[in-house]
Every structure is written in C-alpha cells, then in structure tokens.
Amino acid sequence: MALTVKTFAAVSDALPALQAVGARYLGGGTLLVRRVNEGDISISTLVRVSGPSLSRIAVSDGRAIIGASATMAAVARHPDLAFLRPAAHAIGGPAVRNMATVGGNIFAPAPYGDFAVALLALDAAAEIAGKPITLADLIEHRKQNGGRIVTAVSLALPKPGAFRFVKITRVKPNGLAVLTIAAVIEERDGVVSAIRIALGNMADRPIRARAAEAALVGRPLTREGIGPALAVAGDGAAPADDAVASAWYRREVLPVHLGRLLLAKG
Amino acid sequence: MELRKSYFADERNDNLREIGAPRPRTDALAHVTGKTEFYADRSFPGMLHLKMVRSPHHHARIRSIDTSEAEKHPGVVRVLTAKDIPHNLYTVLILIQVGPEDEHVLAEDKVRWKGEAVVAVLAETERAAQEAVAKVKVVYEELPAVLDVMEALSPGAPIVNERHGQNYYHYDSGDSRKVFIGDVEAGFAAADHLLEQTYCSAPIEHAPTETTGCIAVPEGADRFTCYTNTQAMFFTLDNASIILQMPGHKLHMVGGTAGGAFGGKVDVTTEPIAILAAKLTGRPVSFAYSREEEMQISSPRAAERIVIKDGVMKDGRIIARKVACYVDAGAYSRHSPYGAQKAAAHFPGPYTVPNVLINAYCVYTNRTPSSAMRGFGVTIGDFALEVQMDKLARLVGMDPLEFRLINAYRDGDMKAHRQKAEGTALVECMQEASIFANWPIGERFKKMSSLKREA
Amino acid sequence: MAKVPVQFTLNGAEKAEFVDSGATLLTLLRTKAADMSVKGGCHQGACGACSVLIDGELRLSCLTLAEAYDGARIETLAGLAERGVLTVLQTAFADHAATQCGFCTPGMIMAAKALLDQNPQPTRNDVVEAISGNICRCTGYEPIIRAVLSAARANAVGAA
C-alpha cells in the first residue's frame, strides 16, 4: 500500500497512530526514509510530531536536557555542550548532522549510533511519557520500544576533561565506525576513582565495558596501570563482521584504541 | 603538474596553436550551474518504473514463476518474464564475433548468480513496483554453487553455464589464451634464482555517482528513443536490436553524457528490457539501478588470481617468466573473454624477457558477472607484476628501481606477443621518478635510453 | 493516492505543488518543480548529490519529506548564479578543475556554499569536513578543496 505521513502537534496525539501495522515514528529521517527509498514496503505510515518543543536543549544546574528531535548540529553548536561536540561531529557529514536527531541515534542499528555510545557513557536517561528510563535499559530493550516515543534525554554534565570520545573509521573524516569508545573518567589522588566506558560497534548495540571499568578503578592512567583493563576490554563484547571491519579485527584493535584513549592527555 | 618538455623534445611538434593549450573545458560552466543534462534529467508524462525480481541464490533451478498476484497489484501495468523477450539470449561481444551467446535478459531455466534478473515489474510508481516485486512467487531448487576459479576448474565442479560446456571460455588456442616466446622451462633451468608467487584481487565496483540507467520512450511509427548513460551508444543499440529482434532504424539512442562510468556502463543491461517494456505498454519506461543494485548487481571488475614464476640471474636479468592468470568472469561472459585476452597480451609487463609463457583463463563461477573496469585486464596484472619485481629485486639484492631499469623494454625489443616494441618511454619515466622522488640510482642507469639498448 | 499541498520558495520564487504523501523533497524538486540541478545519486543519504539548502541549512533532499517543509525556503544550485553571472564559488569550481563528470557538482557546491555562508575563511580541515558527506568519484577531492579555499580567498579580496 502507498506510503502515508501522519503529522501531529503533540506526542500524546501521535501515540495511537503508532499502534497501526507498518507505522514508524519519524525522527530526522536519515535512516527511516532511506529504508523507504530502498523499498522496505513493511513501512507504510510515517508518524511525525511537528513543533519545536522536542528540539529544545536546556542546560542548568549541572544537567543538560536535550530534546529528542534536537539535531547533531544543534548539539554541536550549543555553547554549554562543547564536550559533546566530538560525538555529535562523528555523525555523518554536515547535511546528515542537520537532520539526524539525538532520539533517532538511540535507535540506530550498528554500525550507526555513535552518539548513543556517548550518551551511554554519560549514563544519560531518556524520557518516555514524562518518565525517565536509563539509556542502558532503553538500549537493552530498544527493539521492543514500538509504540512509545522518546521525548528527551537528560544527563549530568561531566567534570571538565572527564569525557573522552573516539570514533575509529577507515574513511576520514566521517566514515562508518570500526568501533567507537566513549568514557567518563574521574580521577582522585592520581588514580581512577570512577569510570564508565561505552563501546560502539562491539555488539549490535552500544554496550558498557564493565570488566575494563572495574579493572581501572584504583589504578593510575599509565601504560602499566591500564594493562589489566585492556586485557579485558572486550569482555562481553559480541562484535559483528560488516563491510568496514570484521569481528576479529574489532576485538584485536579495541584494546589498542582504548589504551590510546585512556593515555591521551585529558 | 609539470610537463617536462626536455624528454623526447625532437620527436614533438611544438608549433601548434590549440593542441597543448590548457583551454578551460566548455562543459565546466554547465556542470557548475547544474545545467548539464544527464539521461534522467527529463520528465515524461505517464512514465512507468521498472523494478526487477532478482535471484536470492547463487545457483538454482527455477521450478516455477507465479506473477498473478503481482499483476493484480494496484498500480502495476505489466509484468515481464523470459517468454516476453524476443531473443532472450545474448552476449555483448557477439558484434565482434566473440560468442557464444550465453546470458538471458530474464532468467529462464536457471539462475547462475545471486542477483540475476528473473522478472521485471512495471508500475505507475516506484513504490507500487517494489510492492509487486514482493508478490512475485518464484520457486527455486538450489544447486551447488562454485565461487572460486580454481574450484571451478577442478574435475567434477558443477557446471556454471551450459552454453560453454565447461567452466572456462574456449579460445581458439584452447582452454586459455596462450602466448609464448622462447623456452620458459629452459630459462628456469638456466636461472640463478626462481621465485613463484600468487597474487589475488577482490572484485570492485565502479561506483559512479550516477547509477546505470535509461528511459525508453515510444516515438510512434514503432520507433523508440532511449535516453541512456551507456559508454557505448552503438554497442547498446546493436545489442538491443538483436535482443528485441527489431531493425536498428527503429532504435534511437540519446546520451553522450555520463555521471561517471569507469567501465561500468559498457554492459547492455537496462536498455533492451526498458525498450521492450515501452513497446509493450506504449508508455515511457524508466529503469534506473538503485544504489544497492549499482553496488552489488552491476558487473564489478573481475576478481583475478595470478601466479607468476620467474627465473632471474644474479646480475638482475629476468630470463624466464611464466604467468597463469585466472580471470573470474562470474556466471556470464560479458566482456571477460576479451579482458583475459588483454591480460595475455599485457604480460610479462613492460620488461624484455627472452623466455615467456602466458596462459590467461576466463573462468566461469557463480559470482556476479564481471566486466570492463578502468584498467580492464591490466590493472591487477600490474599489481602482481610490480610486487613481484620488488620481491625479485630484494632476492638478488638490488635497488628496486635499478632492477627495473635493467629489465625495462626498449625500442626494437621483441615482446612476448611477437611485436617489436616502439615508442617506449619506461626508462625515462623511471629516471625522472628517481629525480622527482629523490630515489637515487647509479650513473649507468641515468645514461640508459628507451631509444636503444646500451652496449 | 493522497495528495498533499506544499508551498515553498525555490531560489526566491514562490511555488505551490501537490505531492504524494511521503514524497521526498528530491522528488518534488525534480518532478514537480523541474529543478534538475538536484541529483539523485543514492537515495540513501550517503552521496550528497541531492544536497540543498533549506532555510539556509544544508540538507539531503532525498531523505527529506516534502510535506514537512511547507513554507520553507529552498535553495539549489540552479538558483546560485544571478542573471547568468556565476558566483565566485562556481567560477572557482570551473577554474580549479573541481568538476569532471559533473554529477556530484551540484551537491558539492551547495555543501561548499553552506560552509562559506557560515565560515567565510575556512581552513583546509574545515573544507574537508564540509564536503565529507559528498562523494566524488572522478577528481580525487583535492581540486575541490582547492576550489573552495580559492573561492574563500577571492571573496575576502572582493569584500576588502
């Protein structure tokens, strides 16, 4: 059947339309409209919510609230979100960044979704129907998310220099990721006091490198100090072969790139 | 870029006005204003869209095709199968008597590669065509597939293409295009060192920014204009004429401007079926490859496997070179028999070797049919040859550039395919490279010349 | 099939068209507005040939629903030259051999324009970043980078 677009002013009005077979929520369109163009006839209705409220970005009291429809470009140019600029810039070229949304990136299948890796490391929360849900939970169950709409993500601003991000690509400056690493690192007295590391393209969704995190707490960020963490960097990872890199290669170079990220001067 | 006019200065006429002048391209102004007209930059009322049902298998027998549901789908105007094609067996080079015809426009009994066209759907919109494609029911019986040239040539391998009877192209010289000069085995026996190495390449895609496609338009009087981005207008016209069993004067190709091609738009894959569709529906028909089709369905450069065995002397002279080159044609010939022959003519590269034996095989497998691409028949050979040259230089302990200069062909040298070399300039290219790239070479190498071999 | 009205300005001219629901801006521009300067190279958002400016922002028209931009200001390569006089950027593309087959050129120039509109004196890296969503298979990119940098220099001289 022909494609139909249903536009609503408010999220609550859009929810019933999403229940229909073949209905999908349209964010920036960079992945969904592409699927339609490529002939995915399982998509017959695109549900969209107009109006600027979902695109709002608010930063106050050490927290940021980023509307789900805020684009990568909007995040990148926001003066209070400078630490997120590398992650937002990692998405596509300039045109894609003017379209791709923060909410959409959470649902982007590998090898896409590099921004969600940053959000996971930042321990962000998503907002659905006014209620928070941790990004970890949302990503874990994102395939079962049909019929719900993420309206915003919120996160605590990391301390200056605490957030690190790297996307390894074959094609520069903006190719698909071999892998992506985001980390929030807190140090006290010369050792790591707390750390969250998120990995992209090391599974079918962004994951936390919990074994590496555990192996870093209480250790200095020196070549020797991080050794045990690098040895377990890939624990729990299940990377895939794709056109950019094989699972084998991803596993092999993950410790190399994690090591470089950890040893980089913050 | 710098032109070094000092080389071969006495062979060049510098009293020319227009030739050699860096005139701006006249088409650049149209390009930068978006006015350059590509084939698809036309709109025709009532234009239909053609989408293909393609094989999901590498190799399978077609048990049945049921298009009834697709035909009933809203927006569908016509569904075409093999029986609709007047002469459903072709090969593009039949025009220069390189046969046999070995490929179907739409598959009949079998599919021989994953992606082979089976059924064409014509609909009012792309969406309706895509939906109808999903409603075509094809029942396949999967057959063992062969995806490797050596496997294809081994005894008992499944036959890929029955029109050839075996999994290689039969040249008049036998199972390969063979070229030889001297006695390669005697050369090996006399050599100080032997080195045999194998080189391989992956198929690659031309990836022009504009995908392959055409729009066929009925012009009345049973004549058809086809707007196309083919690289070869009459190739396309003449092959369409054969496939459609229509006299050439009924066909009119308009093109001449392609959004990149690189050899990828030499095959005749979209025009005949689009013209047929225009004829059978009386309406303009667009058949444009999607990007996915361009990347995975359009013919790639052939994967090659090249085995080079060299006999080399301590002083750096290569005295024997044997090359076995296996060109993976995929399931159908297209331009590959020609490409393998071009490879046979290219070896042993731009070097003078007295004893040479070359066997170039065009091998059929169940991979995507390969065809022409920038450097057709030569590029992969050059990769193999020049890596081999590097290894040989190290084997005899010589500088890689000096080693090449020792062996470089010169005017008057006899090539393996028994033509005297003329107009050679390899030596000067290497000499200039040594200066330009600051790669030092010895005095005696600086004095060499392509014009004659030093005493 | 449901038709949806869309009003917009295209290179300054007011337009009103009916499109199929779900039609992309690329389809609208090419089939309804007859602006063939906008090219469809992939329809996947991965080649940039369809790049246009919407309300001054670079977008991929192949992934943009036409009806979502009712009232928008659309700019394409076809509207760049004024009264037949090429912009400095267009001239630079021609002069620096930044165009061969010409198919990527419309999107490439729009991406470059989006850069120069925001950042009139870009670094080489800025240019590399700005064209990173646009594929060119002919030139090897270097002539394009040079053209954009040269246009920026020429603009600076012109403005002085």
Added chain:
Amino acid sequence: MTIRHGRGVAAINYPTGMNLGGDPTQALVHATPTGSFMVTLSSVDVGQGLRQIMAQICAETIGVSTDQVTVDTADTDTGPHCMGTFASRGTHRAGNAVITAANEAKQVLLEVAAEELEVDATDLETDGHGNIQVKSAPSRSISIMDTALAAHFKHGRSISGRGMFLVPRSYPDTETGAMKPSTCYSHACTVADVEVDDETGEVTVLEIKNVFELGRALNPKIIEQQLTGGSWMGMSHALYETTEPYYPRRDHGGTDFNEYLMPGPGDLAKTDIVVLERPSGDGPYGAKGPGEMCANPQIPAIANAIFDAVGVRIDTIPITPERILRALKAAAAPAA
C-alpha cells in the same frame, strides 16, 4: 604504538585501446554558413573531457580557434559509429577520426577560398585566427566566415568531411599467441610514501609522486584533472575497495557509499605529477590513452611501500588494516 614509514616504487605501461576485435570510430565535421564548425560523434563523454579535446583537435586541424568548434556527442540518429568510450581509446580513436574529417572539410574550405581569392588552393593556409591567407603573401586573405558564406550561398559547396579511424582486427596466433593488441603504449612510474600503524594495521599514504608518459598532453589542464583523479583511484584500489570483503563468503558487500569504502577527503595523499611526452606514431598529434593507466602504478607502489614499512607482504588487494595486522601477528608468532 609504532608508526613505521615505508617507500615503494612501481613502473607500468598501458595499451591505448585494444584492437583484438577491430576498433573503429567515425566522425563528421561540417561548417555552418558563418564559418563555425560542428563535430558530430557518437562517442561518450564520461567526465574525462572528450568534447573539449575533440574541439581542440578539430580546431588545430582546420586552423581555427577552439571556441569556434562545437562537439555533439552521442545521438545515434546523427552521430556516426563509435565503439565507445572505454579501453583508453576515446582520444586516440575519435581524435584520429576527427582529424581525417576536419582535413576533408578544410580541403573544401581552401578550395572555396581559392576560388574567392583566385589562387590555387595548395597555396593557401589557415592562420589560426579565423582567416585563410596566401602562404607567400599573408596580406591576401579571406575570413573563414566569408569563405563559409560564399560556399553556402554562392558556390553551393558543403564544407564538410568524413572521418574514419580503424585499427584493423588482430587475430592472435593460436599456437604462439603472436598478435598486435595495440599500436601505442603509455608509461608510468610512481613512488609512494606510507606510514603503517603496526598495532592496528592502518595505512596512511603520505605522498604519491607520479611520472606519466602519455604521448602528448593535448590539453594539460584536462590531463592534470584526469591524472589527479586517477591517482586517487589507484590509492583507493590498493587499500579500500572490494564488493566482497569476506570472500569466499559473499555477505557484507557494501550497498552504499558508507559501506563501500574509498578514501575520503581526509585521506588524501600529497600528490605530485610530472608528465613526459613521447608522441605516438599514430595518435592524434601524438596522443596516447591516459585514462586507465593513471590509476594503476599506485597500487603496487603502495603495496611495496607497506612491505618496506613493516616487512610483511600482502599479495591480495585491497590491502586492508586487517590483512596487515594478521600478517604482522603471523610474522611475530613463534614458528610452529
């Protein structure tokens, strides 16, 4: 981490066209009433600038300026036969056809001018600026425009010419393979400098220096454009491109420009080019075909540079970081 530097060289030659099937192209040239010239072909411009080159060849041959020549490509109702644009044959084959056609047209032009000036046509020449003059007395001249007008309206002559260029078919000897695959060859030598990250296998091509010999650079600007793009493509073929990344598995072939890898604008090597010219005996003004060969020598030069950097040979292209890393690990592993 160690970044290792390496250098490699490669040299190649390349046939201009391939005449194992007989290789023809035809051209028509005619003058308009006001003395502009039209070249009609069915050859295709795939972006390489064929139209511009054919205009320059026609202009040089007749002796007018290039901007007076219009080239119409690829309408089979009007353009005579051309095998097509491939095999580095376009400039050579179509160019020769245009020369023949232009010479025939020029002959008529001179004959008409001779009648107007009341001299012998063999005493006339074009001056390249739109006039025909008496060789020994250049002040006696007539403009090409006036000549064309006279031809059309006074003499009833068609200033036109037919051009045909055929490289006859070469049948390889079935026993020895003796054949004449091409009449002329272009040449190249490339030096590549690379850096290889020996922990990840990633390669950065720092610099590519190309020397190309292509007979005659008919238009240096267009040649530079083609050679520059070709050099990039060679790097791409060496390191990036495949439709089957896991062959013999056929899955994960790229279906878009994100997955089908090629060097982005952030991956460019510093590329320098030197051109030598050894005019070919049968090329139009000495030209050979540069279109394909310019993308070839970079591949082995880069492969050899990688070996020079890290001491492992990758004999399968593309030379991906994974292939390099696997080879490095195999080389480092203790012998079994």
